[in-house]
Amino acid sequence: MTGIDKRPVDGPVDVRAPGPRGSGLGGGLVGDRILDGRNHGGDDQAVYAYAREDLDEWGALLGRELSGGVFGENLTTLGVEVTGALIGERWRVGPELLLEVSVPRIPCNTFAHWMSEQGWIKRFTQRAVPGAYLRVVEPGQIRAGDVVEVVERPDHDVTIGVTFRALTLEPELLPRLLSADALPEEALAKARRRVAAAR
Known part of the structure; x- marks a missing residue:
């Protein structure tokens, strides 16, 4: 079983901070299911966004059409720079919801099984177009077609x-992450260990 296969909805969806991974409400969208609460969900992975443009490029490479939600994204964006989004960047989605870019998605075996593509984890990793997890800063409702507006960008270059x-x-890039204090502690700790080992 997997919660990856998301389906479009017409009506409004409530989005809220789900709480800590493994002990909170799972995902940020009410009605969404996180089946592996030990490794997925929680405040730092409340909402997953993937760009429609990147899905279309994957579809061309794979020779099949990829519908919105097929990668497990809660938001399939159009005209929004997702891979180039800065850690800590804030997005206003619709009139109420405020999200903050927190960390990229790292592919897992469940994702590989779902996609049924030979060497999927390696291919996804090498392409380095992972989509972005976001945390909920201000809860609210969202609807299909809502405008996504970047309302705040931090003063660093960590995308x-x-x-x-x-x-x-590319673990040699880990020290660069230390300037992005909006990263989850787990990622920052990995960067600090890399810097300490290099001394």
Whole structure:
């Protein structure tokens, strides 16, 4: 069983901070299910966003159409820079909801089984277009077609793409993550260990 396969909805969806991973409400969208609460969900992974443009590129590479939600994203965006989003960047979605970019998605075996593509984790990792997890700053309702507006950008250059590469194939980038204090503690601790080991 997997909670990856998300389906579009027409009506409003309530979004709130779910609490700590493993002991809170799971995901940020009311009605969404997180089946592996030990490794997924919680405040730092409350909402997952993936760009429609990136899904279309994957679809061309895989030779099949990919519907919104197929990667498990809660928000399939259009015209929003997701991989280039800065850690700590804030998005206003619709009139109420305020989200903050927290960390990239790291592919897992469940995702690989769901996609049924040979070498999926390696391919997804090498392409380094992971999508972004967001935390809920101000709860609210969202609807399909809501505008996503970047309302605040921090003063550093640590993007979702850089963070993903640092946490996966390019650990030499880990020290760069230390300037992004909005990263979850787990990622910052990994960066601090890398810096300490280099001394």
